[in-house]
Amino acid sequence: MAEFTMDLNDEQKEVRDWLHGFAADVIRPAAAEWDEREETPWPVIQEAAKLGIYSLDFYAQQFFDPSGLGIPMAMEELFWGDAGIALSIVGTGLAAVGVLANGTEEQIGTWIPQMYGDVNDVKVAAFCSSEPDAGSDVAAMRTRAVYDEAKDEWVLNGTKTWATNGGIANVHVVVASVDPALGSKGHASFIVPPNTPGLSQGQKFKKHGIRASHTAEVVLENVRIPGSCLLGGKDKLDERLARSREKAQKGGERVKNAAMATFEASRPAVGAMAVGTARAAYEEALEYAKTREQFGRPIIDNQGVAFQLADMRTSIDAARLLVWRASWMATTGKKFENAEGSMSKLFASETAKKVTAQAVQILGGNGFTREYPVERMHRDAAIYTIFEGTSEIQRLVIARTLSGMPIR
Ligand SMILES: Cc1cc2nc3c(=O)[nH]c(=O)nc-3n(C[C@H](O)[C@H](O)[C@H](O)COP(=O)(O)OP(=O)(O)OC[C@H]3O[C@@H](n4cnc5c(N)ncnc54)[C@H](O)[C@@H]3O)c2cc1C
Numbered sequence: 001m002a003e004f005t006m007d008l009n010d011e012q013k014e015v016r017d018w019l020h021g022f023a024a025d026v027i028r029p030a031a032a033e034w035d036e037r038e039e040t041p042w043p044v045i046q047e048a049a050k051l052g053i054y055s056l057d058f059y060a061q062q063f064f065d066p067s068g069l070g071i072p073m074a075m076e077e078l079f080w081g082d083a084g085i086a087l088s089i090v091g092t093g094l095a096a097v098g099v100l101a102n103g104t105e106e107q108i109g110t111w112i113p114q115m116y117g118d119v120n121d122v123k124v125a126a127f128c129s130s131e132p133d134a135g136s137d138v139a140a141m142r143t144r145a146v147y148d149e150a151k152d153e154w155v156l157n158g159t160k161t162w163a164t165n166g167g168i169a170n171v172h173v174v175v176a177s178v179d180p181a182l183g184s185k186g187h188a189s190f191i192v193p194p195n196t197p198g199l200s201q202g203q204k205f206k207k208h209g210i211r212a213s214h215t216a217e218v219v220l221e222n223v224r225i226p227g228s229c230l231l232g233g234k235d236k237l238d239e240r241l242a243r244s245r246e247k248a249q250k251g252g253e254r255v256k257n258a259a260m261a262t263f264e265a266s267r268p269a270v271g272a273m274a275v276g277t278a279r280a281a282y283e284e285a286l287e288y289a290k291t292r293e294q295f296g297r298p299i300i301d302n303q304g305v306a307f308q309l310a311d312m313r314t315s316i317d318a319a320r321l322l323v324w325r326a327s328w329m330a331t332t333g334k335k336f337e338n339a340e341g342s343m344s345k346l347f348a349s350e351t352a353k354k355v356t357a358q359a360v361q362i363l364g365g366n367g368f369t370r371e372y373p374v375e376r377m378h379r380d381a382a383i384y385t386i387f388e389g390t391s392e393i394q395r396l397v398i399a400r401t402l403s404g405m406p407i408r
Contacts, residue, residue: 001332002066002327010365015401016073023081028373029302031082035210035376040168041085041212042122048089049119053078056112059093063100068331070211072272072323074388079276084212086273088124091164091213092259094259095125097266097275098173102189102231111191114172123170128160128218134164136393143191143220145176147234152227154190156220159202162387166216167201170194178237185244188237191229198223209379267341267388268326270347274384275320281359281377282312288363288372305362313357319348339394339401346394349384356381 008016026047034041048054062070078086096112103111117123134140143158156176160166172192179186180290192199202217230237284308289300299305326344329336336342356378360367367374385391 002068002328004068004328006321006324008069009067012069013068013074013343015062015070016077018078019053019074020080020122022048022051023077023086026083027078027085031212031373033372035082035084036211038206038211038215040088040124040165043401044085045089045124046119048187049116049122054089054092054116054122056096056116059090059096060100063097066331069324071118071269072320072327073273075269075272075322076110076276077277077288079273081275081276082212083277083377083383084210086276087164087210087213089352092123092125092169094164094266095127095169095171095173098127098229098353098405099191103191104231104233107191107228107231111171111193114194115169117170122166124165125167125173126163126165126167126218127173128163128166129175130162131159132161136390138187141175141177141184141187143174143176144180145178145188145230147178147227148224148228151224153224154227154230156190156192156198156225158220160218160220161202162205162215163218165214167204168214168216172199172218173231174218179245181243182241182244182248186241189231190225191231192220192223192225193229194245196225198334208382209376210383220364231398267394268323268330268386270384271319271323271326271344274345274348274352274381275316275323277384278312278316278319278355281352281356281374281381282309282316284372284374284377284382285309285312285359285362288366292364299362308358310360312358314394315351315355319344322347337401339398342397342401344390345384346391346398347390349381350391352381352384 014384017151023373026044030041030044045054052058057191062074078089096115097110115123115125129138131141133142143156143160146155148155156174160174171390174190174192175187176190177186177235178188185319198221200219202219203214215335227234289305289309290298292299322344326340356374359374360378363372365373366372369375
């Protein structure tokens with residue numbers, strides 16, 4: 001088992017520098033344009049695909065890096081470039097992880113390549129869990145999956161919302177209830193293959209930030225998919241449901257929710273995205289403070305400004321430490337006994353919100369305009385305290401874990 005280290009090895013440094021180069025040379029110069037267009041930046045994704053950055057191989061390599069630092073390091077660099085474009089690049093990876101975590105080898109081999117497409121015809125994938133009435137309260141999910149035994153098909157009905165790449169994805173991973181009486185333990189994940197009749201895009205959202213990332217409703221009307229599209233297969237689902245029913249009958253014994261455990265492990269990755277945005281805004285603010293002069297001296301010559309920068313950098317480094325610790329724990333199979341995954345996401349996302357607001361302040365009037373990137377970074381940072389579990393939900397998870405009490 002890899003010991004926790006903050007020293008990246010030579011190979012990791014090489015990958016980091018390569019990603020930083022892509023973020024600086026390709027992502028950052030395109031950021032303002034795609035933010036204004038509010039569209040998926042296909043040419044940038046294609047460029048990433050050409051270099052091998054948009055590919056399962058690259059994602060898997062970072063995911064299986066034994067030190068646990070591969071994914072956070074990659075996320076930080078890409079999101080340092082621009083959060084909206086970076087989410088368009090890594091959004092498919094989030095859906096792919098859903099298949100990697102729950103799918104059979106055959107499902108992984110069949111569907112993940114179709115999520116990415118190829119260099120000449122890049123595709124994206126979507127992970128659809130949230131619904132209009134089931135955001136933080138995942139158990140309230142209404143989308144139903146009913147098994148048609150005669151045809152060995154599943155029939156999906158419902159409306160998903162806030163799906164990154166929803167409706168434009170080649171492959172959609174959809175979470176649906178197969179047994180509503182079991183709440184979230186009655187959920188299962190399904191692949192909806194390309195061009196399946198009945199799946200359509202609903203409203204596309206106009207957003208406050210990460211506007212280069214497509215976010216939309218996904219409507220499922222009598223969507224029929226082959227039995228083989230149930231991730232993990234029917235036998236495994238039946239076994240899991242039987243266990244949950246038995247435990248429920250025994251009287252409310254708490255069953256570890258697999259989805260919650262997966263979220264706990266994926267949260268450091270979102271924390272790393274937030275660190276990337278925070279670092280980008282801090283660097284802009286530091287540079288500006290050194291060059292902008294008022295009262296005959298650079299504004300950084302005032303403690304009021306310099307101390308803010310000191311606090312910003314301290315928080316960013318602290319956030320990165322929490323993210324790396326949680327990611328190392330997840331990779332090496334250490335149990336999150338104190339909800340360390342949630343801690344990392346909570347602290348890093350709140351840091352990004354605060355640091356980007358401070359950066360706007362340090363740039364003064366310029367920080368409030370779209371001439372300078374901190375304005376966009378500040379808008380983008382707001383997402384981190386919302387998706388993959390809001391800050392309040394992270395606090396709930398941490399408090400419950402620490403206390404063992406069913407805190408509401
Ligand atoms: C840009 C974007 C992209 C997204 N991408 C995806 C995606 O790809 N796939 C997907 O499935 N989902 C996605 N989401 C959905 C996201 O995960 C949800 O928005 C999030 O989980 C919060 O749900 P909600 O918006 O319904 O807020 P709500 O759950 O309605 O929460 C509203 C407020 O109430 C608070 N609150 C709720 N319950 C409690 C409680 N028990 N205690 C204290 N406070 C509470 C929340 O913290 C929040 O402040 C995305 C969302 C956005 C905005």
